[in-house]
């Protein structure tokens with residue numbers, strides 16, 4: 072067929088041309104040819120690094136492969152741009168089948184809307200500039216060791232798309248709510264579309280940021296988000312690294328995680344920095360919505376606790392319900408703490424003492440600033456710190472529980488050399 076991939080109006084042309092280079096168009100035409108998708112009928116999001124399109128998959132059986140035709144001109148007006156620097160939503164590109172449904176003999180017997188296979192195409196942009204600032208996610212990522220095709224943007228972009236597919240599958244097989252990844256071809260990722268509606272009046276599910284959430288559901292969703300964060304870290308051994316209300320869709324009453332091309336192994340040297348910022352976004356979001364959240368320090372401890380929350384104590388047995396129960400327990404403790412602090416402060420004031428500094432507030436500030444080493448390799452002076460622990464002064468070490476420093480005991484004859492031995496391990 073011809074290679075007419077048509078763009079509806081001039082204002083969108085520049086955006087679309089960046090993505091739909093000839094090679095990308097060829098990939099899409101092959102998908103149409105194979106019958107993986109039947110038509111591409113709308114742009115859901117145009118972002119800095121990728122555009123997302125809605126496509127319709129073939130109805131169950133014996134579907135004819137449609138031909139592409141020129142688009143109609145009944146463009147929906149672009150949605151009002153919001154003030155955020157995030158992807159804007161437009162409805163711009165339309166690929167339409169010319170075998171429109173006037174063939175009544177092939178009319179489906181059941182309501183077509185229930186049969187529609189909605190598909191999302193995430194098309195990564197292939198321009199070099201876009202990927203310059205992505206290096207920080209790749210450094211130290213073992214899956215990229217030995218070959219990061221930095222000189223070839225197409226190859227680089229392809230790696231990102233493949234990585235997103237792998238991360239989606241890994242999360243899905245750990246039971247997380249993420250779109251099912253269907254396939255990836257170079258810079259085009261094909262996945263399930265999260266939304267609703269029939270073939271013609273579909274709608275993408277909103278981002279958490281934009282979703283109309285009944286206020287009484289906020290508490291439950293806050294627990295859900297913590298369960299998700301722990302599942303990503305503890306079950307998938309990943310850190311999302313761009314986790315926020317922009318990359319979570321509110322779909323069928325639940326939170327669905329998307330945009331995982333930059334997610335990193337939890338062993339990545341900067342994993343804890345990314346994790347802390349992920350957790351902060353979640354905590355801030357729900358606190359602004361009036362939820363009494365755990366705060367960053369407690370959230371971090373909950374998510375990274377390297378110990379199964381299952382009754383059996385086995386990591387493989389830990390379920391979302393176990394994690395949710397633990398969150399409820401921590402929320403109860405936090406509430407008790409707050410009440411106790413208030414009581415103590417009131418008592419101190421009654422005794423005429425100077426008002427104590429609230430430990431939680433200052434602890435939170437320290438934690439938010441602290442450098443969190445991922446492994447002993449990264450501890451600035453491991454030997455000094457280990458000796459501190461051995462002298463029983465390790466309590467102040469933020470990372471003591473995480474890195475296992477707290478569990479080091481003097482063995483045999485070796486004392487201070489422990490740090491060097493640890494460095495040999497590739498953790």
Ligand code: ADP
Nearest residue numbers: 116118121123158191250263264265275329330
């Ligand atoms: P980026 O932020 O890098 O542009 P995302 O993966 O976050 O890419 O996708 C951009 C937007 O596209 C999302 O905010 C969401 O609105 C929409 N989107 C992405 N994937 C899907 C999907 N599977 N189903 C429905 N909408 C999606």
Ligand code: MG
Nearest residue numbers: 317318329330
């Ligand atoms: Mg995004």
